[in-house]
Amino acid sequence: MAAPSHPNGRKGNLFIVSAPSGAGKTTLCSAVLNHFGDIRYSISHTTRPPRGSEQNGVEYHFTTRAAFIADIDAGMWAEWAEVHGNYYGTSARVLDQTLGDGQDILLDIDVQGAFQIVERYPDAVTIFIMPPDFEALRSRMENRGTDSPEVIARRLENARGEIARKDRYRHIIVNDMLKTAVAEMIAVMARYRQR
Ligand SMILES: Nc1nc2c(ncn2[C@@H]2O[C@H](COP(=O)(O)OP(=O)(O)O)[C@@H](O)[C@H]2O)c(=O)[nH]1
Numbered sequence: 421m422a423a424p425s426h427p428n429g430r431k432g433n434l435f436i437v438s439a440p441s442g443a444g445k446t447t448l449c450s451a452v453l454n455h456f457g458d459i460r461y462s463i464s465h466t467t468r469p470p471r472g473s474e475q476n477g478v479e480y481h482f483t484t485r486a487a488f489i490a491d492i493d494a495g496m497w498a499e500w501a502e503v504h505g506n507y508y509g510t511s512a513r514v515l516d517q518t519l520g521d522g523q524d525i526l527l528d529i530d531v532q533g534a535f536q537i538v539e540r541y542p543d544a545v546t547i548f549i550m551p552p553d554f555e556a557l558r559s560r561m562e563n564r565g566t567d568s569p570e571v572i573a574r575r576l577e578n579a580r581g582e583i584a585r586k587d588r589y590r591h592i593i594v595n596d597m598l599k600t601a602v603a604e605m606i607a608v609m610a611r612y613r614q615r
């Protein structure tokens with residue numbers, strides 16, 4: 421049997437990052453994961469189609485609505501939600517195994533999913549990424565060039581509701597200058613990792 425990666429049998433840290441679409445969450449998470457090098461990224465399952473160069477099993481596990489719903493009934497999800505018209509979910513098995521091995525893990529999930537995880541794992545460290553202003557969200561999504569105008573409009577509409585719930589997060593980071601936001605997020609996470 422493989423030895424647990426943490427010698428004290430301590431559980432891993434569970435970091436949750438949420439943000440309205442276009443705030444820069446994906447960019448920030450990949451910078452932070454690169455920096456630490458030993459934090460696992462939780463690959464969600466989704467019914468949304470792949471965009472740009474996304475690959476199955478890398479950014480997401482892409483699945484069908486029928487398969488996703490069957491997995492709800494089978495109790496496979498630690499949390500799941502419908503976001504911008506698609507289903508997204510986190511595997512309970514992967515999450516419990518990772519934390520049990522003493523391995524830190526980062527979840528990039530929406531506000532509904534974040535609250536479900538906090539119910540189930542009260543020690544979860546929640547981080548909300550804010551854009552500097554609403555206009556930045558629009559221009560970042562437009563510049564990213566991966567979504568249709570209809571998809572962008574829907575995501576902008578949903579952003580207000582997501583931002584309205586930001587105060588339930590332990591940490592709020594404004595992603596104005598990318599470098600500053602990355603440094604801030606690293607500092608927040610490093611504090612928990614030292615405990
Ligand atoms: N509840 C939940 N939300 C997720 C999960 N994976 C991704 N999301 C959220 O779904 C939303 C849309 O993600 P995505 O389609 O990748 O677009 P993005 O907003 O541009 O990153 C974002 O708020 C993600 O944080 C998941 O497993 N569960």
Ligand SMILES: Nc1ncnc2c1ncn2[C@@H]1O[C@H](COP(=O)(O)OP(=O)(O)O)[C@@H](O)[C@H]1O
Pocket residue numbers: 439440441442443444445446447448560561563564595596597598599
């Ligand atoms: N601080 C920033 N300043 C300007 N552009 C940014 C910043 N952070 C991210 N971006 C850009 O904004 C777009 C959306 O970022 P992304 O990380 O995909 O957001 P999200 O995952 O939150 O939807 C990308 O094209 C990204 O390069």
